[in-house]
Amino acid sequence: MNIAFIAHDKKKDDMVQFVTAYEKVLQEHTLFTTGTTGQRIMDATSLKVHRFQSGPLGGDQQIGAKIAENNMDCVIFFKDPLTAQPHEPDISALIRLCDVYSIPLATNMATAEILLKGLQRGDFQWREIVKGKEAEGKSRS
Incomplete structure (x- = not known):
C-alpha cells in the first residue's frame, strides 16, 4: 500500500512517535511524506520514504496528485487545528x-x-481491487 504522512510543525513530534511505534507494520509499505516530516521520520527510524516538497511549497499538492491518479491508498495527516496555516487552501x-x-x-x-x-x-484489500479495475479499464481503452 502507498501511505502518505503529513504533519504540521506542532504535530511533527507526534508523527515521529506514531511512526516509530508502527515501524514494523510500515516497513511493508511504500511511504510518502512532505519534506521536513519525511526527514524527521528517516532520522528516527530505519524506514525509507519518498519525500515531496514541504507542505507550503507544494508537497500537499504533490500528494493530492497521487490521490487523483489513484496512486495513494491512505493519508495520515496530523493537522494542528489551533494554528492558522498559510497554505490552508492546499x-x-x-x-x-x-x-x-x-x-x-x-x-x-x-x-x-x-x-x-x-x-x-x-x-485495505479493497484498494487492490479498485486499482485492478482501473487498470482493466485503461487496457481496454
Whole structure:
C-alpha cells in the first residue's frame, strides 16, 4: 500500500512517535511524506520514504496528485487545528480529494491508529481491487 504522512510543525513530534511505534507494520509499505516530516521520520527510524516538497511549497499538492491518479491508498495527516496555516487552501483541497476518491484519511493519532490496525488485519484489500479495475479499464481503452 502507498501511505502518505503529513504533519504540521506542532504535530511533527507526534508523527515521529506514531511512526516509530508502527515501524514494523510500515516497513511493508511504500511511504510518502512532505519534506521536513519525511526527514524527521528517516532520522528516527530505519524506514525509507519518498519525500515531496514541504507542505507550503507544494508537497500537499504533490500528494493530492497521487490521490487523483489513484496512486495513494491512505493519508495520515496530523493537522494542528489551533494554528492558522498559510497554505490552508492546499490542505482543504487535499482533504477534499481524499473524500472524492474514497481514500482513508486520519487527521489525528487516534484515527491513524485505527487505520493502521485495519491495515494490519488486511482491511485495505479493497484498494487492490479498485486499482485492478482501473487498470482493466485503461487496457481496454
